[in-house]
Amino acid sequence: MSLGGAMEGQSVEELLAKAERDEAEKLQRITVHKELELEFDLGNLLASDRNPPTGLRRAGATPEAELQALARDNTQLLINQLWQLPTERVEEALVARLPEPTTRLPREKPVPRPRPLTRWQQFARLKGIRPKKKTNLVWDEVSGQWRRRWGYQRARDDTKEWLIEVPGGADPLEDQFAKRIQAKKERVAKNELNRLRNLARAHKMQVPSSAGMHPTGHQSKEELGRAMQVAKVSTASVGRFQERLPKEKNPRGSGKKRKFQPLFGDFAAEKKSQLELLRVMNSKKPQLDVTRATNKQMREEDQEEAAKRRKMSQKSKRKGGRQGPGGKRKGAPPSQGGKRNRALGGRMNSGPPPLGSKRKGGQHQGGKRRR
Amino acid sequence: MDALDRVVKPKTKRAKRFLEKREPKLSENIKNAMLIKGGNANSMVTQVLKDVYALKKPYGVLYKKKNITRPFEDQTSLEFFSKKSDCSLFMFGSHNKKRPNNLVIGRMYDYHVLDMIELGIEKFVSLKDIKNSKCPEGTKPMLIFAGDDFDVTEDYRRLKSLLIDFFRGPTVANIRLAGLEYVLHFTALNGKIYFRSYKLLLKKSGCRTPRIELEEMGPSLDLVLRRTHLASDDLYKLSMKMPKALKPKKKKNVSQDTFGTTYGRIHMQKQDLSKLQTRKMKGLKKRPAERITEDQEKKSKRIKKN
Numbered sequence: 001m002s003l004g005g006a007m008e009g010q011s012v013e014e015l016l017a018k019a020e021r022d023e024a025e026k027l028q029r030i031t032v033h034k035e036l037e038l039e040f041d042l043g044n045l046l047a048s049d050r051n052p053p054t055g056l057r058r059a060g061a062t063p064e065a066e067l068q069a070l071a072r073d074n075t076q077l078l079i080n081q082l083w084q085l086p087t088e089r090v091e092e093a094l095v096a097r098l099p100e101p102t103t104r105l106p107r108e109k110p111v112p113r114p115r116p117l118t119r120w121q122q123f124a125r126l127k128g129i130r131p132k133k134k135t136n137l138v139w140d141e142v143s144g145q146w147r148r149r150w151g152y153q154r155a156r157d158d159t160k161e162w163l164i165e166v167p168g169g170a171d172p173l174e175d176q177f178a179k180r181i182q183a184k185k186e187r188v189a190k191n192e193l194n195r196l197r198n199l200a201r202a203h204k205m206q207v208p209s210s211a212g213m214h215p216t217g218h219q220s221k222e223e224l225g226r227a228m229q230v231a232k233v234s235t236a237s238v239g240r241f242q243e244r245l246p247k248e249k250n251p252r253g254s255g256k257k258r259k260f261q262p263l264f265g266d267f268a269a270e271k272k273s274q275l276e277l278l279r280v281m282n283s284k285k286p287q288l289d290v291t292r293a294t295n296k297q298m299r300e301e302d303q304e305e306a307a308k309r310r311k312m313s314q315k316s317k318r319k320g321g322r323q324g325p326g327g328k329r330k331g332a333p334p335s336q337g338g339k340r341n342r343a344l345g346g347r348m349n350s351g352p353p354p355l356g357s358k359r360k361g362g363q364h365q366g367g368k369r370r371r
Numbered sequence: 372m373d374a375l376d377r378v379v380k381p382k383t384k385r386a387k388r389f390l391e392k393r394e395p396k397l398s399e400n401i402k403n404a405m406l407i408k409g410g411n412a413n414s415m416v417t418q419v420l421k422d423v424y425a426l427k428k429p430y431g432v433l434y435k436k437k438n439i440t441r442p443f444e445d446q447t448s449l450e451f452f453s454k455k456s457d458c459s460l461f462m463f464g465s466h467n468k469k470r471p472n473n474l475v476i477g478r479m480y481d482y483h484v485l486d487m488i489e490l491g492i493e494k495f496v497s498l499k500d501i502k503n504s505k506c507p508e509g510t511k512p513m514l515i516f517a518g519d520d521f522d523v524t525e526d527y528r529r530l531k532s533l534l535i536d537f538f539r540g541p542t543v544a545n546i547r548l549a550g551l552e553y554v555l556h557f558t559a560l561n562g563k564i565y566f567r568s569y570k571l572l573l574k575k576s577g578c579r580t581p582r583i584e585l586e587e588m589g590p591s592l593d594l595v596l597r598r599t600h601l602a603s604d605d606l607y608k609l610s611m612k613m614p615k616a617l618k619p620k621k622k623k624n625v626s627q628d629t630f631g632t633t634y635g636r637i638h639m640q641k642q643d644l645s646k647l648q649t650r651k652m653k654g655l656k657k658r659p660a661e662r663i664t665e666d667q668e669k670k671s672k673r674i675k676k677n
Contacts, residue, residue: 022577029576044539045551049517053560063560067567068585071556074515075571076583083548083580095545105536106610108402108459109395110481199378 030080032073040081043101047078116205118198126299128306130313158184225251393457397614401541402478403458404431407449409465410439415472415495416464422498422590423462426568428508430540432456442475443600446484454482460537470597478536480602480610488530489597493563496591505588506552506570511540513551513571518559526599527559549573553588566592 039048049070059066085096117125124130137146140155147155164176219227229251233239261270280287381387392400404427406420424433440448442463449461459482463475470491477487498505514535521531538555551571558565568589573581602610624636657665 025577027578029582030578030580043542044535045511045513045546046535046539047513047515048521049515050519050522051517052519053517053558056558056560063565067556067558067565068569068587070517070558071515071554071567071569072583072585074517074556075513075554075569075585078513078515078554079551079583080580082551087548088545090545093547094549095547097545098543101542103532103535104611104613105532106478106480106485106607107612108399108478108480110609111612111614112395112397195380196378 030076032076034073034077038074038077040078041102042081042085043099044103045078045082045098046101046103047074047081049074113205115202118201119194126302126306128302128309397616401430402460402536403456404460404462404537405452405456405458406431406433407452407461407463408434408437409441409463409473410437411466412437412464413466413472415492416466416474418497419474419492419495419590419592420462420464425498425508426512426538426589432458442477442484442487443489443598449477449484450479450482453479462537473597474594476533476537477600478533480606484600485602485606485610486529486533487600488526488533489599490564491595491597492592493595494591494593498589501587501589503570503586503588509540510550510552511543511546512538512568513554514538515554515556516559517556520559521557525601526596529599529601530564530596531557554585562595564594564596566590566594 034049034051036050039050040046041048053070056063056066056070082096085098087094087096089095134149136148138149138155139145140147142156147153149155158180164180166172166174166176170176232242235242381390404423406424406427408417408420412420420433424431434452438448440463442449449463453459453461459479461475461477461479463477465473465475467473470489472492472495474490474492475487476490478485516531516534521527534557553568553570556565556567556569558567567587568591569585570588572584572586574584576582601607624638626634626636628634
């Protein structure tokens with residue numbers, strides 16, 4: 001019996017060994033031995049082999065067979081990697097999900113810059129106006145059907161009216177139809193002008209260049225001129241010994257815009273300004289520009305309201321419900337006294353320092369300069 | 372300039388869509404390639420361009436007429452073509468005594484030439500010379516670069532990046548495993564670059580991953596590096612800039628150990644320990660009789676003090 005047991009043990013071992021050998025053979029068909037591992041970028045289906053091609057160097061003039069062998073090995077490794085990706089079945093085809101490509105390649109166009117808001121968008125933001133959702137079709141009484149809001153065969157077409165009543169205060173001999181057409185042309189022209197102005201503003205913002213030069217060369221004449229001026233002055237001797245081109249003129253307006261009164265000028269005016277200065281310094285009450293203060297206050301309040309409304313709408317959208325803006329007050333603005341106090345508080349700080357900065361004669365202002 | 376494009380507002384929806392397709396975007400379109408013949412292109416160079424066009428279809432344009440320009444001297448006409456056809460990759464073929472069988476391969480940034488590399492063709496076997504079945508057009512090829520030369524010099528590195536850019540095709544999220552049909556293999560050896568393309572045959576192996584056999588299919592070129600016109604470092608860096616929106620988002624409050632354990636951080640408010648919920652020891656609770664006696668004791672103590 002023991003002999004039989006030993007024989008069985010042997011056969012089991014043999015079977016295991018045979019199974020292992022079979023597995024190794026199978027894997028051998030797809031394994032490739034390389035000294036250096038390949039680098040894979042599966043998002044681009046790319047593989048880079050850094051091993052020096054010693055086999056090819058020996059091949060000589062016609063390396064076709066060696067090239068094909070090398071290609072086969074590399075492709076096998078790439079396929080092994082690809083087959084390990086997570087797969088799914090899409091319409092009876094086996095599909096592998098590729099990762100993001102890791103090789104960084106240059107873009108073909110520059111990154112789009114965020115455009116500055118147009119004048120209307122700024123105003124809408126400030127006031128908290130949001131676009132109203134409008135229906136596509138409007139009921140037209142005249143024709144008795146649903147018509148589009150604007151465009152061909154629109155609901156209320158002004159141009160198709162055959163009768164216009166002369167309004168009370170207008171000249172009876174005036175052509176009302178022509179007046180209407182003229183008004184429309186003016187509106188269109190104004191709209192176009194504003195659109196171009198918005199575009200100009202956006203385009204001006206698009207070139208915050210470094211050192212004045214735009215890398216791909218799209219620059220206007222003024223910018224190039226400015227860049228050239230800056231470059232001229234950026235030498236150790238601040239541009240004093242820079243040669244000019246034969247017919248080049250002096251740059252105009254390149255200095256700082258500050259004007260100082262001459263030392264011996266109009267004596268009467270100087271006396272008047274200095275007496276005024278002393279009077280303001282001695283007076284107990286601070287100076288206050290009421291209109292400016294009130295406008296500033298109103299603007300701040302509007303901005304706060306708009307921001308609050310925007311936040312509330314965002315919150316309510318997230319929650320799914322829709323609550324009206326609670327506690328919004330659009331009644332009369334707060335009392336004059338209250339506003340003045342607040343404005344007072346705001347202006348108090350800015351009172352003395354600017355007056356203090358004006359000194360007699362040419363005394364230097366030591367320390368920080370406050371605006 | 373795009374600002375000028377917008378000054379003249381498009382009057383039709385189709386024109387508007389056309390302009391929108393061409394404007395700069397966060398995630399870009401697939402790069403198109405234009406294949407141009409020079410004034411003195413010979414038959415070999417023309418055939419090369421035709422073969423590359425077959426590989427790059429439908430993301431390529433083959434210009435039929437000869438254009439008398441010199442890319443390395445004057446790039447304006449290339450830039451004009453690129454702007455008109457919205458192609459950012461190009462390949463220009465020419466032939467003269469000094470530079471026989473010349474091929475200039477290059478790419479554009481913002482319709483201006485970024486990189487240009489001139490390659491000489493030493494040996495060429497065309498698609499139609501190799502008689503076997505080809506793969507359908509528009510398949511995404513696999514790219515393999517062999518040889519350590521591709522990382523040594525800056526020229527070779529740019530050439531590798533340019534070749535990847537040129538031949539890679541559309542970027543896809545999923546790929547059908549049976550649809551991987553051909554592979555382009557570039558080997559750099561002794562100053563020459565061997566470009567071979569093979570068709571893939573998947574054979575049965577014991578396990579899930581198939582065994583690969585290759586069959587030479589397509590154009591094979593032996594190239595020599597000639598002149599280069601590479602972009603300056605800062606222009607190259609500018610062209611590689613990725614917009615912030617596409618950068619991968621960092622996950623906050625999650626960190627990993629050297630041993631691979633993932634740690635998370637939770638930020639909590641300060642706890643009021645006096646209101647802590649502890650276990651109820653019912654046995655230690657004061658019974659009403661005991662409580663009365665305690666109160667009496669306290670009262671007597673207070674009277675004594677006073």
